[in-house]
Amino acid sequence: MNEKRVLTGRYFMMGNVACAEGAIAAGCEFTAGYPITPATEIANRLAERLPQVGGGFFQMEDEISAIAAVIGASWAGRKAMTVTSGPGISLMLENIGFAVGVETPCVIVNVQRGAPTTGMPTVGVQGDMVQARRGSHGDYEIIALCPSSPQEMFDHTVIAFNYAETYRTPVFILSDAFVGHMREEVIIPEPEKIRTVYRKIPESGTDPQKIRGFLDEDVAPMPIFGKGFKAHVTSSCHDEYGKRNLIDISALDKFIRKLSNKILKHKEEITIVERDYEGAEIVLVSYGAVARAAATAASQARKEGIPVGTLRLITVWPFPGEEIEKMARKAKQVIVLENNLGQIYPYIKAEAAHFAEVSFLPPRLVGEIQDPEDILRKIREVSK
Amino acid sequence: MSELVHPFHRFIRPSVTHTTFCPGCGDGIVAQSILRAIDGLGMDLDDFVFVSGIGCAAWIPSPFFNADVLHTTHGRPIAFAFGIKMGLPEKKVMVVSGDGDLVAIGGNHLIQNARRNVEMVVICINNGIYGMTGGQAAPTTPMGIRTTTTPYGTVENTFNISRLVIAAGASFVACWTTFHPRQLTSSIEKAIQKKGFAFIEVFSQCPIQFGRKTGVGSAVQMMEDYKKRSISPKEAAKLSEEELRGKIVVGELVDIEKPEMLEEVKRMKNKAKGGSE
Ligand SMILES: Cc1ncc(C[n+]2csc(CCOP(=O)(O)OP(=O)(O)O)c2C)c(N)n1
Ligand code: SF4
C-alpha cells in the first residue's frame, strides 16, 4: 500500500470521494464526524485513506463532539475537517460560533439534503444556505463555497483549507446530495501544482506575554498549542492577548467588530464568481448544482437570439454584493435560481433591484433542479 | 528586601491579578492540588494542555494556569480534549470542569471517552450544584434539597459520578473531597502518569450557591460534613445500598490496565500503511 497524499491522475469519481481527496491533498490530518446521508462517502473515504498518510478519521458520539474535536485538533496545529449534512450542522452550531470566536481554522462540509428536520436524506436541496451564515448566535462572518461538480468538490475543498488557514476561520463547503453523489471526470493535479497554505504562527521563542494572538483584522498569528506559547484561548469576550473581559462593553464591541472585519476587509480576495454576462440583458444568478441548469438554459436562449448571461456565485459568503451590483448595472432583468424557496434571493435583490428587474424562479418541485426548459420559459416571459 | 512569594506563583499566568472564586470556595483547594501534583512530578506546565468547559470550576485553568489553555463551550471540554490529544499525543491533556458541565450537558462525552480509554486526565469538581448560574439543581444535587429551580426540593435521583465512569470503562478512577487535599494530590499524580482515561471526582464546597441557599452552612461546616460522610471502599463494601446513601466513597476506586486508544490508533495507522501491526 503506502499510498500517496495526492493521487495525481484522471478519474471517474463521485463528488463526495473527490471532496475527501481534496482534503487529503490540502494537507488535512484530522477529521471527525458522525454518520449521515448523503455525506457518508466522504467519511468512508477519509477513514480508508487518511491513516495511510498518517492522519485519521474519528467517528464521534455526535456532531457536537465532531466539531469540538476538529477545533481541538486545529489548536493542536493540525489541519482539520468535519463532514455532515443539515441535521449535523444544526447540532454543531454552538461550536461553530466558538471556532469563529477563537479564530480556529477548520473546514466544515455540509452535503445538504431534503429539509427541514429529518426531511428526505437522499435528495439534494440548497436549504441550509442562510444557516451557514447566521446559524450560530451573535454577529459574525463566515466563508462558504458552493461546488457544482465532482471536480469542484476536489478543488473547492483545497481552497476551503487555504481560506481557513489564511483567515483563521471555519470555512463551509455547501454542497448537496446531487453534487455529492454525482460521478464525473475528476482530474487530480501533480502535488506541486496544488497550492496549499498553512496558518501563520508566532515566531518560536516569542515571550508568551507579548503574543497578540487574537483580534487582528489582518489575521493574528495563531498561538497553537504545544509550542510554549502559553496560549489562553477563551470564547469569552477577550482582547488581542486572549485575556477575558466580561465587564467592559467597549471590549465586546471590539471583539465583535474585529472578528467580522477580519473577513470583510479581505472580501475581495476571498470572493470567487463566474461571470458570463457580456452584452446580456437578462442575467441568471445561481450557485451550486443549479448553476448547471442555468448555463444550459442561457446557451439555449442565446441560440434563440435572446441576450442571456449568467453569474455564478462560488463564494456565497461573505456575500459578494459588489459583484451583484456590477452585474445588475449592465442587466435589465435578473433571474435568481435556487433549489429552495429563495434563501439568497433577498440578498441579491437588495443589491440588484435598484438597477434591474429582479425575479426568483424556484424549481417546480423543491428538491428538483430547475428544468432548463422551465428556465427558458421564464426567460422568454421576461424578455417580452 | 526579599518578597514573600507563593511557591506556585510561577504557575500562575502573569496577567492574573486576583481570584474570581468566592471566599471559602473549594475550587482553590483543587487548583492547588493540581499544581502540587505537577510540581511533585517535576513537570512543567508546558508539558500540558488544559481544557475546561463553562462554570466556576472551569475557571481554574482559565485563566489561572500559565499554560496552553482552551476554555470551551458548556459540557464539551472532553470532546475538544479528544482532538487536542489526537493532534498532540506527546502532551498531557487535562480537563478541569464542573459536575453540571461534565455530567449533565456533557455526560455523553464523559462516558464515551471513558469507554474509548483515551489517555487524558479529567478532574470533575462536584459541588452538587450549578454554581456559576446561581444555584440551580444539578444531576448531583442530593434529593430533597431546595435550590433556586427546585424551591420545593429536588425530586430527582442523583448520579454517582465515579460509579458512572467506572461502568463506562475508565482505567483510573479516584474520588476525594476538599477535606483530602494530600490524597487528592497523590491521585492526580497517578492520573497524570496513567496510560488511559484517568478520572478524578472531587467533592468541593460551594458555600455561596449551595451552602448558603440550601442552609447546609459555611465552607468549614461543609468540609466537616465531607469528613463525616467519607468512607473507604473497604468500609463501603460492607454496607448495603441503603446504608451507603449520603456517604462519599473516597479513595482510588479503579486502577487497571486496558487497551488505550492512542496506542490502538498508532497500530491501526501502521496496518493502513501496510506495515506490521
Ligand atoms: C449551552 C449553554 N447552556 C447553559 C449555559 C449556562 N451555564 C453556564 S455555567 C452553567 C452551570 C455550571 O455548572 P457546573 O458545571 O456544575 O460548574 P460550577 O459553576 O458549579 O463549578 C450553566 C448552565 C451555557 N453557558 N451554555
Ligand atoms: S459560586 Fe460557588 S462554586 Fe462558584 S466560585 Fe462561588 S463558591 Fe465557588
Ligand SMILES: [Mg+2]
Ligand atoms: Mg457544579
